[in-house]
Amino acid sequence: MPLILGALLAPLMQSAIIRTKSVMAGRVGPPLLQPYRDLWKLVRKGAVFSETSSWIFQMGPSVGLASIILAMTLIPFGGFAALSSFTGDFILVAYLMALGRFFTVAAALDTGSSFEGMGASREATFSAFAEPAFFLALAALARQTGQVSLGPALAAVSTATWMRAAPTLSLALAALSIIFLSENARIPVDDPATHLELTMIHEVMALDHSGPDLAMIEYGAALKMWLFGAIIVGLTAPWRAGNRWMDTAAALIGMLILGVGTGVIESSMARLRLIRVPQLLLVAIVLSALALAL
């Protein structure tokens, strides 16, 4: 169920961000279903491949999408438990996303374009710094709840846990939010709406992909944002009504708030200079280390 919800609604979260940005800029903005239309349009198109590229380039998007879908099966949502749950499952989640990154980066290098090489290098570097922050934040969560598995750990977070350990959880939450923005290529780390290849990180890696491959990359990015969002919302929305549908509705509202919040951040601040990004991620590491120290 969490997988189906995510698969269906993930692009809608991007719409929420875009709509928020439009409203704040005083524009009407594209229809809410635009991301779905874009995906459908891309799937029906043909493809153009670079003469330089090899089978790695063609394989990259498929592996990326497969790994993010598998990672989604380990994420609980609202009143529904994850499809699969075992001790240490979040290690697998992090490494599945790393696998997706490995192939995206390889596919970018396969084109021989210096722009894509640049994006690949930045993406790989920033993710390397985000990884310790992610693990430490989850360690803080695990230490508070005594659970070394994502589903049970999130399920164990209740209003009582928040009353007891608000500082720890909010620090972990702050760290996770920074990771949410950086891993999903949002402002202040990366600007998904930029039109200058030199300043892009994530988007520039997909420059040469077209047709169904590009659809898979876009859809995978939407799923990835949903995945991180589900973790954050699961941590911040500890109310358990007992009815799984009502819990799920609450979580959906949480996702909407997260999307709107991201849109507000994107409208109200500029992106950081690239050289500052590692420092931001270092802040995330320090925040989660502090969460553990408290």
Added chain:
Amino acid sequence: MTALLISLLFFGAGAIASLIFANRGRWPTMVGAGGVILGSLCGIVPATRVALGAPAQSLRVAWDVPYGSLYLRLDALAAFFLVPIFVICAVAALYGAEYLATYRGRKALAPPWFFLNVLAASMVTVVLAHNAVLFLMAWETMALSSFFLVTFENEKESTRQAGWIYLVASHIGAAFLLVLFVMLGKENGSLDFDRFTASSGAGTLFVLALVGFGAKAGFVPLHVWLPEAHPAAPSHVSAVMSAVMIKTGIYGLLRILTLLGPPRAWWGWALCAVGLTSGIAGVLLALAQHDLKRLLAYSSVENVGIIALGLGVGIIGLSAGAPFIAVAGFAGALLHVLNHALFKGLLFLDAGNVARGTHTRELDHLGGLLKSMPATGATFLVGAAAISGMPPLNGFVSEFLIYLASFKGAVSGDASSAVPMLAAISGLALIGGLAVVCFTQAFGIVFLGQPRTVHAGEAQEAGRAMLAAGFILAAGCVLVGLFGASVVRSMGPVIRGVTGLPSISVGDSLAQAADSVARVGCFGAGLTALAALIGGARAITLARRSVASAATWDCGYARPSPRMQYTASSFAQPVTETFSMLLRTRQSLHGPQGMFPEGAEFYSRTEDPYQSLIFRPLFRALSRAMATLRPFQQGKVQLYVLYIAATLLVLLLWEVA
């Protein structure tokens, strides 16, 4: 035991026969490689059986050497290390038979085959030896035979230099081991391992073992010989040295740990600290390299760091009385020994294919090799993904176990034991993230894009034997990744041997860890299936559409050239920039000048800071101090006679007084 003795006999016969038939064309290759392969095949059966739980066997023969005895013992710990030794030696011999063939007529091929056989035999003896004298003799033979293999291309100045650094580093390590065994022997009155018992000075002994064995394993800062020796050696020798020879250092450390009695918590802290330093420094220095084999050598430092981290976590668990943490930590470390043997062996062999096919190892001179060397590229991809810890492959399984142990420790332990666990978690995460940068760089720059030079454009795929060797190891990486749970379950005997925990708690903890690993294996299989499904659907969709090919998009510039591609140094630049305090990368830039610039040049170079800041000044000071003794050496016999007479006189006076 008989089979192992026969295996040693094969190695000996191979060594001698390759010398006897030295002048007969292909004969030294045939008998040399044959000796290694037959010996390995012969030994692998008993080693596997004992590693899986068959009773330990021993053999003891009296020996004339004082305090020495020919005491060989095959227990689970020894057997666990013997398995990768035999596998890698056999594969390397298969590879070397073809790799060395191009030197025929230019160089004598009997010595490398002689020394490869001796190296194999001495590694086996090191692991089997249960007497300190025998152990040290085998240890020294191992160092010397590998020294002669490293200096195979001794006509090159850089190779001779690398050989010297290796020789000196080996002997500094061996000196610590000598002190260690003398102290142990003095206390216990015997140099047989099973007579050694826990002693009061266990802490000192642990430190001696850590330094002595650490020099062989490549712990930072004693790693400086690895990035010199590995690139200099022929590729199959680099594979053997990096995959299994440096692991004898880990073996030695574990063997001494089993002799020192219950471990103290600070040993675990020390190993965690060493592991974190080695892991992070190793991967950072690997990233900054331009030479493919140097990169791989530094990555060995990183992986040895991960092993040390696992051991440290395990020891902390052991001393805190938490069996699961101990078992998962040790299992992760030991499994990583096996895994690193598989993927690092594979990567060095593939690096050899690249060097052979293009005549260069310089990353920025390569590119686009996936098209001209498809099989090498595919196996390199497997190795690169495995060493970065990517899920369906073996590297993830061992790192997962270490993570699991650390998370359990971080959750359950009190504050003081949680700190090293959290350091291990964040360190492993950082190492893992940087390893992805490092190996996407290595694979991407060498195999993807367009050839950067003419050499790379004319690359030739390696021959059948060289490719077969790579395929065997790549298959190993995939199998251990998918069936990791079975491997973990079968590690009971060796874990019992190392930790000394009762078999019930080891079995329980292993089963618990194996459950998670089994789920990981399912996910790996699921991932492969799902990716294949998506790929298939994509292929069917595209078959009905128009598929065109065009130049790479470069912002409208339609004639991109290979020189416009991102290079290894530019790919690594964000990381080297962030860690510039540690790496001290030196850059030289001659930018374009004037209205019509003639040319521009940029070069970056990262020296090993441990080499340039610690060891070079140290050895320079040492050699200056030694130079003050030089006036005593005049080369005049009369003067030397005077020295002797003076010495005698002094001794006489001493005796009288």
